[in-house]
Amino acid sequence: MRTDTEMASQRAARRASSFDMAMRILAPPQRAAMFDIYGFCRAVDDVADGDMAPQQKCAALERWREEVDACCAGAAPAHLRSLACHIKAYGLAREDFHAVIDGMLMDAQASPICAPPAATLDLYCDRVASAVGRLSVRVFGMPPGDGILLAHHLGRALQLTNILRDIDEDAAVGRAYLPRELLLDAGIGPITCSWGARAIAAHPSLPAACTGLAAQACGHYGEAHAILRRQSAACARAPRLMGAVYQALLARLVARGWDHPRAAVRVGNIERIGILLRHAFV
Structure with a gap:
Protein backbone atom coordinates (compact mmCIF):
# COMPACT_ATOMS: atom_id res chain seq x y z
CA MET A 1 0.00 0.00 0.00
CA ARG A 2 1.30 3.48 -0.87
CA THR A 3 1.54 5.98 1.99
CA ASP A 4 -0.19 9.36 1.95
CA THR A 5 3.13 11.12 1.38
CA GLU A 6 4.13 8.72 -1.38
CA MET A 7 0.87 9.33 -3.24
CA ALA A 8 1.14 13.06 -2.70
CA SER A 9 4.75 13.10 -3.87
CA GLN A 10 3.72 11.35 -7.07
CA ARG A 11 1.05 14.00 -7.64
CA ALA A 12 3.65 16.68 -6.94
CA ALA A 13 5.96 15.16 -9.53
CA ARG A 14 3.21 15.17 -12.15
CA ARG A 15 2.31 18.78 -11.37
CA ALA A 16 5.85 20.19 -11.03
CA SER A 17 8.19 18.61 -13.53
CA SER A 18 10.99 21.05 -12.64
CA PHE A 19 10.99 19.56 -9.16
CA ASP A 20 10.90 16.05 -10.58
CA MET A 21 13.77 16.85 -12.95
CA ALA A 22 15.90 18.30 -10.16
CA MET A 23 15.25 15.44 -7.77
CA ARG A 24 16.02 12.72 -10.31
CA ILE A 25 19.69 13.75 -10.35
CA LEU A 26 20.09 13.05 -6.62
CA ALA A 27 21.43 9.86 -5.11
CA PRO A 28 18.60 7.40 -4.33
CA PRO A 29 18.51 7.99 -0.53
CA GLN A 30 18.38 11.76 -1.01
CA ARG A 31 15.79 11.42 -3.74
CA PHE A 40 4.13 16.08 2.90
CA CYS A 41 4.04 19.58 1.41
CA ARG A 42 1.60 18.53 -1.30
CA ALA A 43 -0.62 16.75 1.22
CA VAL A 44 -1.00 19.79 3.47
CA ASP A 45 -1.38 22.07 0.44
CA ASP A 46 -4.23 19.86 -0.78
CA VAL A 47 -5.92 20.40 2.58
CA ALA A 48 -5.53 24.20 2.39
CA ASP A 49 -6.82 24.34 -1.19
CA GLY A 50 -9.50 21.71 -0.78
CA ASP A 51 -13.27 21.95 -0.55
CA MET A 52 -13.68 21.59 3.22
CA ALA A 53 -14.96 24.42 5.37
CA PRO A 54 -12.21 26.62 6.85
CA GLN A 55 -12.72 25.21 10.36
CA GLN A 56 -12.35 21.67 9.01
CA LYS A 57 -9.22 22.61 7.08
CA CYS A 58 -7.63 24.07 10.19
CA ALA A 59 -8.47 20.96 12.19
CA ALA A 60 -7.00 18.71 9.49
CA LEU A 61 -3.81 20.77 9.39
CA GLU A 62 -3.48 20.59 13.16
CA ARG A 63 -3.77 16.80 12.91
CA TRP A 64 -0.82 16.92 10.51
CA ARG A 65 1.12 18.91 13.12
CA GLU A 66 0.39 16.23 15.70
CA GLU A 67 1.54 13.52 13.30
CA VAL A 68 4.79 15.38 12.57
CA ASP A 69 5.37 15.63 16.31
CA ALA A 70 4.79 11.88 16.57
CA CYS A 71 7.34 11.27 13.80
CA CYS A 72 9.92 13.40 15.60
CA ALA A 73 9.22 11.57 18.88
CA GLY A 74 9.80 8.14 17.33
CA ALA A 75 6.13 7.18 17.28
CA ALA A 76 5.26 7.77 13.64
CA PRO A 77 1.85 6.66 12.37
CA ALA A 78 2.07 3.92 9.78
CA HIS A 79 1.51 6.18 6.80
CA LEU A 92 15.12 17.44 9.75
CA ALA A 93 13.73 20.08 12.10
CA ARG A 94 10.22 19.77 13.47
CA GLU A 95 9.99 23.58 13.44
CA ASP A 96 10.33 23.65 9.67
CA PHE A 97 7.49 21.18 9.18
CA HIS A 98 5.44 23.28 11.59
CA ALA A 99 6.24 26.40 9.57
CA VAL A 100 4.91 24.78 6.40
CA ILE A 101 1.68 23.90 8.23
CA ASP A 102 1.46 27.48 9.54
CA GLY A 103 1.74 28.73 5.97
CA MET A 104 -1.07 26.44 4.89
CA LEU A 105 -3.17 27.76 7.77
CA MET A 106 -2.74 31.26 6.32
CA ASP A 107 -4.32 29.98 3.10
CA ALA A 108 -7.02 28.01 4.90
CA GLN A 109 -8.71 30.96 6.58
CA ALA A 110 -12.25 32.00 5.63
CA SER A 111 -10.97 35.32 4.26
CA PRO A 112 -8.46 34.67 1.45
CA ILE A 113 -5.14 36.49 1.45
CA CYS A 114 -5.65 39.69 -0.53
CA ALA A 115 -3.03 42.44 -0.91
CA PRO A 116 -1.12 41.54 2.27
CA PRO A 117 1.38 43.96 3.81
CA ALA A 118 4.93 43.24 2.65
CA ALA A 119 5.89 41.82 6.05
CA THR A 120 2.97 39.38 5.94
CA LEU A 121 3.89 38.28 2.42
CA ASP A 122 7.48 37.73 3.52
CA LEU A 123 6.30 35.61 6.46
CA TYR A 124 4.09 33.62 4.10
CA CYS A 125 7.01 33.04 1.71
CA VAL A 132 10.82 23.69 2.64
CA GLY A 133 14.25 24.91 1.58
CA ARG A 134 15.57 24.53 5.12
CA LEU A 135 14.44 20.91 5.10
CA SER A 136 15.90 20.37 1.62
CA VAL A 137 19.38 21.74 2.25
CA ARG A 138 19.83 19.26 5.08
CA VAL A 139 19.14 16.46 2.63
CA PHE A 140 21.52 18.00 0.10
CA GLY A 141 24.27 18.07 2.76
CA MET A 142 24.89 21.80 2.57
CA PRO A 143 26.76 23.52 5.44
CA PRO A 144 24.22 24.88 7.94
CA GLY A 145 25.00 28.58 7.60
CA ASN A 162 4.93 31.47 -8.54
CA ILE A 163 2.90 34.47 -7.37
CA LEU A 164 3.68 36.38 -10.57
CA ARG A 165 2.83 33.35 -12.71
CA ASP A 166 -0.45 32.59 -10.94
CA ILE A 167 -2.05 36.05 -10.66
CA ASP A 168 -5.17 35.10 -12.60
CA GLU A 169 -5.48 31.60 -11.13
CA ASP A 170 -5.24 33.03 -7.62
CA ALA A 171 -7.69 35.84 -8.39
CA ALA A 172 -10.26 33.27 -9.49
CA VAL A 173 -10.36 31.96 -5.91
CA GLY A 174 -10.22 35.39 -4.29
CA ARG A 175 -6.50 35.55 -3.58
CA ALA A 176 -4.05 38.31 -4.45
CA TYR A 177 -0.58 37.84 -3.00
CA LEU A 178 1.05 41.01 -4.40
CA PRO A 179 2.06 43.20 -1.44
CA ARG A 180 -0.11 46.16 -0.54
CA GLU A 181 2.80 48.60 -0.64
CA LEU A 182 3.67 47.83 -4.26
CA LEU A 183 0.02 48.05 -5.26
CA LEU A 184 -0.39 51.44 -3.60
CA ASP A 185 2.86 52.70 -5.16
CA ALA A 186 1.48 51.65 -8.55
CA GLY A 187 -1.66 53.69 -7.96
CA ILE A 188 -3.94 50.75 -7.14
CA GLY A 189 -6.08 51.61 -4.18
CA PRO A 190 -6.50 52.67 -1.53
CA ILE A 191 -7.00 48.98 -0.73
CA THR A 192 -10.19 48.54 1.29
CA CYS A 193 -12.51 45.68 2.15
CA SER A 194 -14.45 46.45 -1.02
CA TRP A 195 -11.45 45.64 -3.17
CA GLY A 196 -11.34 42.13 -4.54
CA ALA A 197 -8.61 40.00 -6.06
CA ARG A 198 -10.26 40.10 -9.48
CA ALA A 199 -10.29 43.90 -9.43
CA ILE A 200 -6.60 43.95 -8.56
CA ALA A 201 -5.76 41.43 -11.28
CA ALA A 202 -7.61 43.45 -13.91
CA HIS A 203 -6.34 46.89 -12.86
CA PRO A 204 -4.47 48.71 -15.66
CA SER A 205 -1.70 49.76 -13.27
CA LEU A 206 -0.96 46.21 -12.13
CA PRO A 207 2.14 45.84 -14.38
CA ALA A 208 4.03 48.42 -12.32
CA ALA A 209 3.45 46.42 -9.12
CA CYS A 210 4.44 43.20 -10.87
CA THR A 211 7.64 44.80 -12.14
CA GLY A 212 8.55 45.71 -8.57
CA LEU A 213 7.91 42.19 -7.31
CA ALA A 214 9.87 40.70 -10.21
CA ALA A 215 12.82 42.92 -9.24
CA GLN A 216 12.65 41.53 -5.69
CA ALA A 217 12.65 37.98 -7.07
CA CYS A 218 15.67 38.77 -9.27
CA GLY A 219 17.53 40.07 -6.23
CA HIS A 220 16.87 36.83 -4.37
CA TYR A 221 18.00 34.77 -7.38
CA GLY A 222 21.24 36.75 -7.42
CA GLU A 223 21.89 36.11 -3.73
CA ALA A 224 21.09 32.41 -4.18
CA HIS A 225 23.52 32.09 -7.09
CA ALA A 226 26.29 33.68 -5.02
CA ILE A 227 25.73 31.12 -2.27
CA LEU A 228 25.60 28.20 -4.70
CA ARG A 229 28.88 29.20 -6.36
CA ARG A 230 30.76 28.45 -3.16
CA GLN A 231 29.19 25.00 -2.63
CA SER A 232 30.38 21.62 -3.81
CA ALA A 233 28.77 20.31 -6.99
CA ALA A 234 27.05 17.51 -5.07
CA CYS A 235 25.32 19.95 -2.70
CA ALA A 236 24.50 22.60 -5.29
CA ARG A 237 23.38 20.62 -8.32
CA ALA A 238 19.68 20.12 -7.50
CA PRO A 239 18.91 23.62 -6.13
CA ARG A 240 20.89 25.20 -8.97
CA LEU A 241 18.83 23.28 -11.52
CA MET A 242 15.50 24.16 -9.93
CA GLY A 243 16.51 27.80 -9.59
CA ALA A 244 17.52 27.95 -13.24
CA VAL A 245 14.15 26.62 -14.42
CA TYR A 246 12.22 29.12 -12.32
CA GLN A 247 14.49 32.00 -13.29
CA ALA A 248 13.84 31.13 -16.94
CA LEU A 249 10.12 31.21 -16.14
CA LEU A 250 10.48 34.64 -14.55
CA ALA A 251 12.34 35.90 -17.63
CA ARG A 252 9.48 34.71 -19.83
CA LEU A 253 6.95 36.43 -17.57
CA VAL A 254 8.89 39.69 -17.72
CA ALA A 255 9.14 39.44 -21.51
CA ARG A 256 5.38 38.81 -21.80
CA GLY A 257 4.45 41.59 -19.41
CA TRP A 258 1.48 41.79 -17.04
CA ASP A 259 -1.11 43.68 -19.03
CA HIS A 260 -4.60 42.16 -18.79
CA PRO A 261 -5.55 39.72 -20.31
CA ARG A 262 -2.42 37.64 -19.74
CA ALA A 263 -1.46 34.55 -21.72
CA ALA A 264 -0.18 31.54 -19.78
CA VAL A 265 3.60 31.20 -19.68
CA ARG A 266 5.68 28.07 -19.21
CA VAL A 267 9.21 26.84 -19.79
CA GLY A 268 9.05 24.34 -22.65
CA ASN A 269 10.58 20.88 -22.67
CA ILE A 270 13.43 21.80 -25.01
CA GLU A 271 14.46 24.70 -22.78
CA ARG A 272 14.21 22.45 -19.71
CA ILE A 273 16.48 19.89 -21.34
CA GLY A 274 18.98 22.63 -22.12
CA ILE A 275 18.92 23.78 -18.49
CA LEU A 276 19.38 20.18 -17.37
CA LEU A 277 22.43 19.75 -19.58
CA ARG A 278 23.96 23.01 -18.38
CA HIS A 279 23.48 22.41 -14.68
CA ALA A 280 23.07 18.72 -13.89
CA PHE A 281 26.56 17.53 -14.72
CA VAL A 282 28.80 20.34 -13.46
Missing part, protein backbone atom coordinates in the same frame (compact mmCIF):
# COMPACT_ATOMS: atom_id res chain seq x y z
CA ALA A 32 13.57 9.29 -1.51
CA ALA A 33 13.83 11.84 1.29
CA MET A 34 13.01 14.74 -1.00
CA PHE A 35 9.99 13.03 -2.50
CA ASP A 36 8.64 12.32 0.98
CA ILE A 37 9.25 15.94 2.06
CA TYR A 38 7.47 17.24 -1.00
CA GLY A 39 4.78 14.63 -0.55
CA LEU A 80 4.45 8.43 7.78
CA ARG A 81 7.07 5.86 8.75
CA SER A 82 9.23 6.55 5.72
CA LEU A 83 9.13 10.29 6.40
CA ALA A 84 10.09 9.61 10.02
CA CYS A 85 13.13 7.66 8.83
CA HIS A 86 14.26 10.66 6.77
CA ILE A 87 13.68 13.01 9.70
CA LYS A 88 16.06 10.90 11.77
CA ALA A 89 18.62 10.30 9.02
CA TYR A 90 19.00 13.94 7.99
CA GLY A 91 18.16 15.72 11.23
CA ASP A 126 9.20 31.94 4.60
CA ARG A 127 6.63 29.41 5.73
CA VAL A 128 5.51 27.90 2.44
CA ALA A 129 8.83 28.06 0.55
CA SER A 130 11.92 28.85 2.63
CA ALA A 131 10.92 26.37 5.34
CA ASP A 146 24.94 28.69 3.82
CA GLY A 147 22.05 26.26 3.77
CA ILE A 148 19.83 28.58 5.80
CA LEU A 149 20.84 31.54 3.62
CA LEU A 150 20.11 29.61 0.44
CA ALA A 151 16.73 28.52 1.75
CA HIS A 152 15.91 32.13 2.60
CA HIS A 153 16.78 33.56 -0.81
CA LEU A 154 15.94 30.72 -3.20
CA GLY A 155 12.69 29.94 -1.39
CA ARG A 156 11.54 33.53 -1.71
CA ALA A 157 12.69 33.74 -5.34
CA LEU A 158 10.69 30.65 -6.28
CA GLN A 159 7.59 31.71 -4.38
CA LEU A 160 7.56 35.23 -5.79
CA THR A 161 7.90 33.72 -9.27
Whole structure:
Protein backbone atom coordinates (compact mmCIF):
# COMPACT_ATOMS: atom_id res chain seq x y z
CA MET A 1 0.00 0.00 0.00
CA ARG A 2 1.30 3.48 -0.87
CA THR A 3 1.54 5.98 1.99
CA ASP A 4 -0.19 9.36 1.95
CA THR A 5 3.13 11.12 1.38
CA GLU A 6 4.13 8.72 -1.38
CA MET A 7 0.87 9.33 -3.24
CA ALA A 8 1.14 13.06 -2.70
CA SER A 9 4.75 13.10 -3.87
CA GLN A 10 3.72 11.35 -7.07
CA ARG A 11 1.05 14.00 -7.64
CA ALA A 12 3.65 16.68 -6.94
CA ALA A 13 5.96 15.16 -9.53
CA ARG A 14 3.21 15.17 -12.15
CA ARG A 15 2.31 18.78 -11.37
CA ALA A 16 5.85 20.19 -11.03
CA SER A 17 8.19 18.61 -13.53
CA SER A 18 10.99 21.05 -12.64
CA PHE A 19 10.99 19.56 -9.16
CA ASP A 20 10.90 16.05 -10.58
CA MET A 21 13.77 16.85 -12.95
CA ALA A 22 15.90 18.30 -10.16
CA MET A 23 15.25 15.44 -7.77
CA ARG A 24 16.02 12.72 -10.31
CA ILE A 25 19.69 13.75 -10.35
CA LEU A 26 20.09 13.05 -6.62
CA ALA A 27 21.43 9.86 -5.11
CA PRO A 28 18.60 7.40 -4.33
CA PRO A 29 18.51 7.99 -0.53
CA GLN A 30 18.38 11.76 -1.01
CA ARG A 31 15.79 11.42 -3.74
CA ALA A 32 13.57 9.29 -1.51
CA ALA A 33 13.83 11.84 1.29
CA MET A 34 13.01 14.74 -1.00
CA PHE A 35 9.99 13.03 -2.50
CA ASP A 36 8.64 12.32 0.98
CA ILE A 37 9.25 15.94 2.06
CA TYR A 38 7.47 17.24 -1.00
CA GLY A 39 4.78 14.63 -0.55
CA PHE A 40 4.13 16.08 2.90
CA CYS A 41 4.04 19.58 1.41
CA ARG A 42 1.60 18.53 -1.30
CA ALA A 43 -0.62 16.75 1.22
CA VAL A 44 -1.00 19.79 3.47
CA ASP A 45 -1.38 22.07 0.44
CA ASP A 46 -4.23 19.86 -0.78
CA VAL A 47 -5.92 20.40 2.58
CA ALA A 48 -5.53 24.20 2.39
CA ASP A 49 -6.82 24.34 -1.19
CA GLY A 50 -9.50 21.71 -0.78
CA ASP A 51 -13.27 21.95 -0.55
CA MET A 52 -13.68 21.59 3.22
CA ALA A 53 -14.96 24.42 5.37
CA PRO A 54 -12.21 26.62 6.85
CA GLN A 55 -12.72 25.21 10.36
CA GLN A 56 -12.35 21.67 9.01
CA LYS A 57 -9.22 22.61 7.08
CA CYS A 58 -7.63 24.07 10.19
CA ALA A 59 -8.47 20.96 12.19
CA ALA A 60 -7.00 18.71 9.49
CA LEU A 61 -3.81 20.77 9.39
CA GLU A 62 -3.48 20.59 13.16
CA ARG A 63 -3.77 16.80 12.91
CA TRP A 64 -0.82 16.92 10.51
CA ARG A 65 1.12 18.91 13.12
CA GLU A 66 0.39 16.23 15.70
CA GLU A 67 1.54 13.52 13.30
CA VAL A 68 4.79 15.38 12.57
CA ASP A 69 5.37 15.63 16.31
CA ALA A 70 4.79 11.88 16.57
CA CYS A 71 7.34 11.27 13.80
CA CYS A 72 9.92 13.40 15.60
CA ALA A 73 9.22 11.57 18.88
CA GLY A 74 9.80 8.14 17.33
CA ALA A 75 6.13 7.18 17.28
CA ALA A 76 5.26 7.77 13.64
CA PRO A 77 1.85 6.66 12.37
CA ALA A 78 2.07 3.92 9.78
CA HIS A 79 1.51 6.18 6.80
CA LEU A 80 4.45 8.43 7.78
CA ARG A 81 7.07 5.86 8.75
CA SER A 82 9.23 6.55 5.72
CA LEU A 83 9.13 10.29 6.40
CA ALA A 84 10.09 9.61 10.02
CA CYS A 85 13.13 7.66 8.83
CA HIS A 86 14.26 10.66 6.77
CA ILE A 87 13.68 13.01 9.70
CA LYS A 88 16.06 10.90 11.77
CA ALA A 89 18.62 10.30 9.02
CA TYR A 90 19.00 13.94 7.99
CA GLY A 91 18.16 15.72 11.23
CA LEU A 92 15.12 17.44 9.75
CA ALA A 93 13.73 20.08 12.10
CA ARG A 94 10.22 19.77 13.47
CA GLU A 95 9.99 23.58 13.44
CA ASP A 96 10.33 23.65 9.67
CA PHE A 97 7.49 21.18 9.18
CA HIS A 98 5.44 23.28 11.59
CA ALA A 99 6.24 26.40 9.57
CA VAL A 100 4.91 24.78 6.40
CA ILE A 101 1.68 23.90 8.23
CA ASP A 102 1.46 27.48 9.54
CA GLY A 103 1.74 28.73 5.97
CA MET A 104 -1.07 26.44 4.89
CA LEU A 105 -3.17 27.76 7.77
CA MET A 106 -2.74 31.26 6.32
CA ASP A 107 -4.32 29.98 3.10
CA ALA A 108 -7.02 28.01 4.90
CA GLN A 109 -8.71 30.96 6.58
CA ALA A 110 -12.25 32.00 5.63
CA SER A 111 -10.97 35.32 4.26
CA PRO A 112 -8.46 34.67 1.45
CA ILE A 113 -5.14 36.49 1.45
CA CYS A 114 -5.65 39.69 -0.53
CA ALA A 115 -3.03 42.44 -0.91
CA PRO A 116 -1.12 41.54 2.27
CA PRO A 117 1.38 43.96 3.81
CA ALA A 118 4.93 43.24 2.65
CA ALA A 119 5.89 41.82 6.05
CA THR A 120 2.97 39.38 5.94
CA LEU A 121 3.89 38.28 2.42
CA ASP A 122 7.48 37.73 3.52
CA LEU A 123 6.30 35.61 6.46
CA TYR A 124 4.09 33.62 4.10
CA CYS A 125 7.01 33.04 1.71
CA ASP A 126 9.20 31.94 4.60
CA ARG A 127 6.63 29.41 5.73
CA VAL A 128 5.51 27.90 2.44
CA ALA A 129 8.83 28.06 0.55
CA SER A 130 11.92 28.85 2.63
CA ALA A 131 10.92 26.37 5.34
CA VAL A 132 10.82 23.69 2.64
CA GLY A 133 14.25 24.91 1.58
CA ARG A 134 15.57 24.53 5.12
CA LEU A 135 14.44 20.91 5.10
CA SER A 136 15.90 20.37 1.62
CA VAL A 137 19.38 21.74 2.25
CA ARG A 138 19.83 19.26 5.08
CA VAL A 139 19.14 16.46 2.63
CA PHE A 140 21.52 18.00 0.10
CA GLY A 141 24.27 18.07 2.76
CA MET A 142 24.89 21.80 2.57
CA PRO A 143 26.76 23.52 5.44
CA PRO A 144 24.22 24.88 7.94
CA GLY A 145 25.00 28.58 7.60
CA ASP A 146 24.94 28.69 3.82
CA GLY A 147 22.05 26.26 3.77
CA ILE A 148 19.83 28.58 5.80
CA LEU A 149 20.84 31.54 3.62
CA LEU A 150 20.11 29.61 0.44
CA ALA A 151 16.73 28.52 1.75
CA HIS A 152 15.91 32.13 2.60
CA HIS A 153 16.78 33.56 -0.81
CA LEU A 154 15.94 30.72 -3.20
CA GLY A 155 12.69 29.94 -1.39
CA ARG A 156 11.54 33.53 -1.71
CA ALA A 157 12.69 33.74 -5.34
CA LEU A 158 10.69 30.65 -6.28
CA GLN A 159 7.59 31.71 -4.38
CA LEU A 160 7.56 35.23 -5.79
CA THR A 161 7.90 33.72 -9.27
CA ASN A 162 4.93 31.47 -8.54
CA ILE A 163 2.90 34.47 -7.37
CA LEU A 164 3.68 36.38 -10.57
CA ARG A 165 2.83 33.35 -12.71
CA ASP A 166 -0.45 32.59 -10.94
CA ILE A 167 -2.05 36.05 -10.66
CA ASP A 168 -5.17 35.10 -12.60
CA GLU A 169 -5.48 31.60 -11.13
CA ASP A 170 -5.24 33.03 -7.62
CA ALA A 171 -7.69 35.84 -8.39
CA ALA A 172 -10.26 33.27 -9.49
CA VAL A 173 -10.36 31.96 -5.91
CA GLY A 174 -10.22 35.39 -4.29
CA ARG A 175 -6.50 35.55 -3.58
CA ALA A 176 -4.05 38.31 -4.45
CA TYR A 177 -0.58 37.84 -3.00
CA LEU A 178 1.05 41.01 -4.40
CA PRO A 179 2.06 43.20 -1.44
CA ARG A 180 -0.11 46.16 -0.54
CA GLU A 181 2.80 48.60 -0.64
CA LEU A 182 3.67 47.83 -4.26
CA LEU A 183 0.02 48.05 -5.26
CA LEU A 184 -0.39 51.44 -3.60
CA ASP A 185 2.86 52.70 -5.16
CA ALA A 186 1.48 51.65 -8.55
CA GLY A 187 -1.66 53.69 -7.96
CA ILE A 188 -3.94 50.75 -7.14
CA GLY A 189 -6.08 51.61 -4.18
CA PRO A 190 -6.50 52.67 -1.53
CA ILE A 191 -7.00 48.98 -0.73
CA THR A 192 -10.19 48.54 1.29
CA CYS A 193 -12.51 45.68 2.15
CA SER A 194 -14.45 46.45 -1.02
CA TRP A 195 -11.45 45.64 -3.17
CA GLY A 196 -11.34 42.13 -4.54
CA ALA A 197 -8.61 40.00 -6.06
CA ARG A 198 -10.26 40.10 -9.48
CA ALA A 199 -10.29 43.90 -9.43
CA ILE A 200 -6.60 43.95 -8.56
CA ALA A 201 -5.76 41.43 -11.28
CA ALA A 202 -7.61 43.45 -13.91
CA HIS A 203 -6.34 46.89 -12.86
CA PRO A 204 -4.47 48.71 -15.66
CA SER A 205 -1.70 49.76 -13.27
CA LEU A 206 -0.96 46.21 -12.13
CA PRO A 207 2.14 45.84 -14.38
CA ALA A 208 4.03 48.42 -12.32
CA ALA A 209 3.45 46.42 -9.12
CA CYS A 210 4.44 43.20 -10.87
CA THR A 211 7.64 44.80 -12.14
CA GLY A 212 8.55 45.71 -8.57
CA LEU A 213 7.91 42.19 -7.31
CA ALA A 214 9.87 40.70 -10.21
CA ALA A 215 12.82 42.92 -9.24
CA GLN A 216 12.65 41.53 -5.69
CA ALA A 217 12.65 37.98 -7.07
CA CYS A 218 15.67 38.77 -9.27
CA GLY A 219 17.53 40.07 -6.23
CA HIS A 220 16.87 36.83 -4.37
CA TYR A 221 18.00 34.77 -7.38
CA GLY A 222 21.24 36.75 -7.42
CA GLU A 223 21.89 36.11 -3.73
CA ALA A 224 21.09 32.41 -4.18
CA HIS A 225 23.52 32.09 -7.09
CA ALA A 226 26.29 33.68 -5.02
CA ILE A 227 25.73 31.12 -2.27
CA LEU A 228 25.60 28.20 -4.70
CA ARG A 229 28.88 29.20 -6.36
CA ARG A 230 30.76 28.45 -3.16
CA GLN A 231 29.19 25.00 -2.63
CA SER A 232 30.38 21.62 -3.81
CA ALA A 233 28.77 20.31 -6.99
CA ALA A 234 27.05 17.51 -5.07
CA CYS A 235 25.32 19.95 -2.70
CA ALA A 236 24.50 22.60 -5.29
CA ARG A 237 23.38 20.62 -8.32
CA ALA A 238 19.68 20.12 -7.50
CA PRO A 239 18.91 23.62 -6.13
CA ARG A 240 20.89 25.20 -8.97
CA LEU A 241 18.83 23.28 -11.52
CA MET A 242 15.50 24.16 -9.93
CA GLY A 243 16.51 27.80 -9.59
CA ALA A 244 17.52 27.95 -13.24
CA VAL A 245 14.15 26.62 -14.42
CA TYR A 246 12.22 29.12 -12.32
CA GLN A 247 14.49 32.00 -13.29
CA ALA A 248 13.84 31.13 -16.94
CA LEU A 249 10.12 31.21 -16.14
CA LEU A 250 10.48 34.64 -14.55
CA ALA A 251 12.34 35.90 -17.63
CA ARG A 252 9.48 34.71 -19.83
CA LEU A 253 6.95 36.43 -17.57
CA VAL A 254 8.89 39.69 -17.72
CA ALA A 255 9.14 39.44 -21.51
CA ARG A 256 5.38 38.81 -21.80
CA GLY A 257 4.45 41.59 -19.41
CA TRP A 258 1.48 41.79 -17.04
CA ASP A 259 -1.11 43.68 -19.03
CA HIS A 260 -4.60 42.16 -18.79
CA PRO A 261 -5.55 39.72 -20.31
CA ARG A 262 -2.42 37.64 -19.74
CA ALA A 263 -1.46 34.55 -21.72
CA ALA A 264 -0.18 31.54 -19.78
CA VAL A 265 3.60 31.20 -19.68
CA ARG A 266 5.68 28.07 -19.21
CA VAL A 267 9.21 26.84 -19.79
CA GLY A 268 9.05 24.34 -22.65
CA ASN A 269 10.58 20.88 -22.67
CA ILE A 270 13.43 21.80 -25.01
CA GLU A 271 14.46 24.70 -22.78
CA ARG A 272 14.21 22.45 -19.71
CA ILE A 273 16.48 19.89 -21.34
CA GLY A 274 18.98 22.63 -22.12
CA ILE A 275 18.92 23.78 -18.49
CA LEU A 276 19.38 20.18 -17.37
CA LEU A 277 22.43 19.75 -19.58
CA ARG A 278 23.96 23.01 -18.38
CA HIS A 279 23.48 22.41 -14.68
CA ALA A 280 23.07 18.72 -13.89
CA PHE A 281 26.56 17.53 -14.72
CA VAL A 282 28.80 20.34 -13.46
